[in-house]
Amino acid sequence: MHLSSNVSSLEPSATLAVAALCKQLRAEGRDILDLSVGEPDFRTPDFAAQAGIAAIVQGFTQYTPVPGIPALREMIAQHLERMAGRPVDPATVVVTAGAKQALFNACFVLFGEGEDVLLPGPYWTSYPELIRLARATPTVVLAQPEQQFKVTVADLDAATTSRTRGIILNSPSNPTGVIYSLPELDAIVRWAAERNLWIISDEVYGRLAFDSDRAPSVLDLDDALLERCIYISGASKAFAMTGWRIGFSQSPLPYANAMSALQSHITSNPSTPAQYAALAVFRDEPRVEHAVKAMVGVFRRRLAKALEALAVHLPAARVVPPAGAFYILVQVDAYYRPGIENSIAFCKWLLDEAGVALVPGTAFGDDRFVRLSFAAPEAEIAEAIRRIGVAVAKTVAASP
Numbered sequence: 001m002h003l004s005s006n007v008s009s010l011e012p013s014a015t016l017a018v019a020a021l022c023k024q025l026r027a028e029g030r031d032i033l034d035l036s037v038g039e040p041d042f043r044t045p046d047f048a049a050q051a052g053i054a055a056i057v058q059g060f061t062q063y064t065p066v067p068g069i070p071a072l073r074e075m076i077a078q079h080l081e082r083m084a085g086r087p088v089d090p091a092t093v094v095v096t097a098g099a100k101q102a103l104f105n106a107c108f109v110l111f112g113e114g115e116d117v118l119l120p121g122p123y124w125t126s127y128p129e130l131i132r133l134a135r136a137t138p139t140v141v142l143a144q145p146e147q148q149f150k151v152t153v154a155d156l157d158a159a160t161t162s163r164t165r166g167i168i169l170n171s172p173s174n175p176t177g178v179i180y181s182l183p184e185l186d187a188i189v190r191w192a193a194e195r196n197l198w199i200i201s202d203e204v205y206g207r208l209a210f211d212s213d214r215a216p217s218v219l220d221l222d223d224a225l226l227e228r229c230i231y232i233s234g235a236s237k238a239f240a241m242t243g244w245r246i247g248f249s250q251s252p253l254p255y256a257n258a259m260s261a262l263q264s265h266i267t268s269n270p271s272t273p274a275q276y277a278a279l280a281v282f283r284d285e286p287r288v289e290h291a292v293k294a295m296v297g298v299f300r301r302r303l304a305k306a307l308e309a310l311a312v313h314l315p316a317a318r319v320v321p322p323a324g325a326f327y328i329l330v331q332v333d334a335y336y337r338p339g340i341e342n343s344i345a346f347c348k349w350l351l352d353e354a355g356v357a358l359v360p361g362t363a364f365g366d367d368r369f370v371r372l373s374f375a376a377p378e379a380e381i382a383e384a385i386r387r388i389g390v391a392v393a394k395t396v397a398a399s400p
């Protein structure tokens with residue numbers, strides 16, 4: 001097979017690969033508890049689903065303007081205005097096929113050959129590939145659990161060279177659940193602005209914060225700091241709309257125009273009925289407010305249970321309790337053994353031995369960890385962690 005240099009070293013998404021394997025094993029009749037999932041196990045709010053159906057029935061099934069229907073861009077701009085207390089021009093909003101496409105657009109428009117992009121790790125699995133697709137090079141700045149998985153300005157500064165062009169921030173983070181405080185964000189963005197670096201701030205989990213209504217955002221910072229900043233979010237995680245594929249970016253106008261031009265040649269507009277479903281949500285946010293809060297409440301309860309269960313069943317594992325999103329990055333290297341020497345081997349063995357699916361830490365840049373998602377019913381999470389404990393205890397007992 002001959003593949004172009006564009007994709008010859010591209011790794012498929014590890015998280016989606018685990019999800020596919022789980023589905024396959026279940027289809028074969030195996031009892032699999034899937035804690036690898038990257039999407040809320042909640043239904044799309046009914047009124048949003050109905051708006052999508054109505055759009056189809058009423059014939060809103062043709063192309064729309066590339067950056068999205070004007071009403072949706074207007075409502076997203078108003079949503080951002082309410083959130084950040086500053087005017088937002090709808091022309092600076094580009095609606096995309098999921099936040100993933102907004103990230104692709106941003107990387108492709110900002111970065112290129114011979115340029116480096118700082119990537120705080122552990123990182124979401126798609127970032128390095130998105131940077132490489134733009135022919136730039138990721139420079140991973142790995143944060144340790146001892147620093148709560150947060151990089152500092154000093155860490156970033158040490159990794160910066162004359163080739164460095166930008167940084168991707170992700171708070172709340174997938175996979176660590178870490179949330180940068182406003183002063184921490186301010187310090188990083190200020191530092192980046194002084195060096196003329198671009199910031200791509202992926203805040204797709206922004207509403208899923210356990211100690212406040214939302215995580216601090218780059219949009220909370222001074223105007224002057226946002227001149228080289230692309231904010232990214234979407235409907236997928238907060239509104240349980242992953243399959244609708246609606247995300248968006250907000251950025252300085254020339255870059256919004258460039259991303260729209262890029263998108264015009266790749267996907268044109270995001271799915272038309274899905275835009276109408278998202279419009280219903282952004283037009284009537286108070287209606288979803290209750291559902292979002294209820295979902296976050298459920299995640300908070302599950303997190304507490306999962307942490308309790310981990311302490312009981314995996315006493316040698318270490319965790320930094322997440323402040324948002326729905327993942328726990330669990331340090332399991334204390335359980336590595338001959339034959340189970342890394343996170344991939346650990347996850348394969350666990351799937352086989354205990355019927356539990358987790359995602360190996362290599363997918364996020366640190367092989368000492370596995371990612372456990374609590375976007376699953378509480379009883380399944382408890383049972384999965386119990387099973388992991390039983391499996392691990394057996395290997396510990398069998399070790400010399």
Ligand code: PLP
Binds near residue numbers: 098174242
């Ligand atoms: N950013 C992060 C950090 C994610 O975890 C995900 C999905 O898992 C995305 C972006 C993509 O979101 P979407 O489904 O809207 O493309």
